Amino acid sequence: MPRKIPPFAAIRAFEAVARLGRNVDAAQELNITASAISHQVRALEAFVGTPLFQRGSGQQSELTEEGRALLAPVTQALDAMDSAFARYTGKTLEQMISVHMYQSLANMWLIPKLPKLREALPGLTLRIVTMPEEINLSGSDVDHAIVFSNKPPQETRCVKLFDELIQPVCSPDYLKSRTGPLRPEDMVTEPLIRSQHHANEWGRWFNAAGLGDQPWKPVAEMDNRSNALQAAASGLGWAMDRRPFGEELRRSGQLVAPIDLAVQTGYAYYLLTSYRAEGSPAATQFRNWLIRNCTQQFAV
The missing domain is CATH 3.40.190.290 (D-Maltodextrin-Binding Protein; domain 2)
Known part of the structure; x- marks a missing residue:
């Protein structure tokens, strides 16, 4: 049975923006454009069916309550993947x-x-x-x-x-x-x-x-x-x-x-x-x- 997870690029973009606080910083870390970051975050929001960031809060990206709830397991999952591949x-x-x-x-x-x-x-x-x-x-x-x-x-x-x-x-x-x-x-x-x-x-x-x-x-x-x-x-x-x-x-x-x-x-x-x-x-x-x-x- 296939896993029901969103595209990995969208997950990475969400985590990077949440951790770094700004789309431009996340874009620099992931080596893509800020507009691509925005597109991937919106794709993830469409997948979960709710906004993950507060809009109109200035340059700093503020998480919504749903965004904060999602960040913890996403971070843990990415850290686990990082640890798994570190041996190679x-x-x-x-x-x-x-x-x-x-x-x-x-x-x-x-x-x-x-x-x-x-x-x-x-x-x-x-x-x-x-x-x-x-x-x-x-x-x-x-x-x-x-x-x-x-x-x-x-x-x-x-x-x-x-x-x-x-x-x-x-x-x-x-x-x-x-x-x-x-x-x-x-x-x-x-x-x-x-x-x-x-x-x-x-x-x-x-x-x-x-x-x-x-x-x-x-x-x-x-x-x-x-x-x-x-x-x-x-x-x-x-x-x-x-x-x-x-x-x-x-x-x-x-x-x-x-x-x-x-x-x-x-x-x-x-x-x-x-x-x-x-x-x-x-x-x-x-x-x-x-x-x-x-x-x-x-x-x-």
């Missing part, structure tokens, strides 16, 4: 996996670990993807994504790597140069470096130390965490380390954390695994290596 891509490609994360996280945390990864898994080639900043694993060619969130993601293939902590750090030379006691309350008059992305982190740390709101003036302000930590490593003063960004600088002795008060922010880093990568031995090996590495480095 050749042994060399099977040993290459990809992981998506923020640029700063890659630069300051994962890339310094690559020599250890190569030592543990010498046959594995890792592709690090940092653009765009947000990614939808379904329908993409990315195997894993490391995400930052204040609650566990809804994906079933998800594991927490570690919690985010904040803790003041400075260079060993700066620490030797200062005089007097070093208690949390003494930090108010110390040269503090502020990060624009987390302008209130010092206030949060002071509150956690039981000091309440404290007036303080930054000695410098940086627009990213890397610059703030490098300024502290150069001896300018104190920066707030947000785990895991300062771990390599602390491991190498360029930064120290003499005040033993690390404060949880309520956020954590999670590793997501795509459906297509679930059956990949290389992706599983990388996942297990990363979890093991984080367990050894941090108290999860």
Whole structure:
């Protein structure tokens, strides 16, 4: 008995528009015209007998309730097909996996670990993807994504790597140069470096130390965490380390954390695994290596 399914081109067009949000982006991904995308989506709507996208909602394509209900099983089916055919891509490609994360996280945390990864898994080639900043694993060619969130993601293939902590750090030379006691309350008059992305982190740390709101003036302000930590490593003063960004600088002795008060922010880093990568031995090996590495480095 023949299967009662619509043309595969229409299914692919629907999924691509729903995932990417615009006909023009779906057309570029599938290497066809935007008008062809529109035609295929309308063909699928005719097959199911109901609109799948809201019309007149601007350039962004908004799913209807029926469209949202259809997207989940369609995505699962396409991911299953992707996984089924992945075994035929050749042994060399099977040993290459990809992981998506923020640029700063890659630069300051994962890339310094690559020599250890190569030592543990010498046959594995890792592709690090940092653009765009947000990614939808379904329908993409990315195997894993490391995400930052204040609650566990809804994906079933998800594991927490570690919690985010904040803790003041400075260079060993700066620490030797200062005089007097070093208690949390003494930090108010110390040269503090502020990060624009987390302008209130010092206030949060002071509150956690039981000091309440404290007036303080930054000695410098940086627009990213890397610059703030490098300024502290150069001896300018104190920066707030947000785990895991300062771990390599602390491991190498360029930064120290003499005040033993690390404060949880309520956020954590999670590793997501795509459906297509679930059956990949290389992706599983990388996942297990990363979890093991984080367990050894941090108290999860």
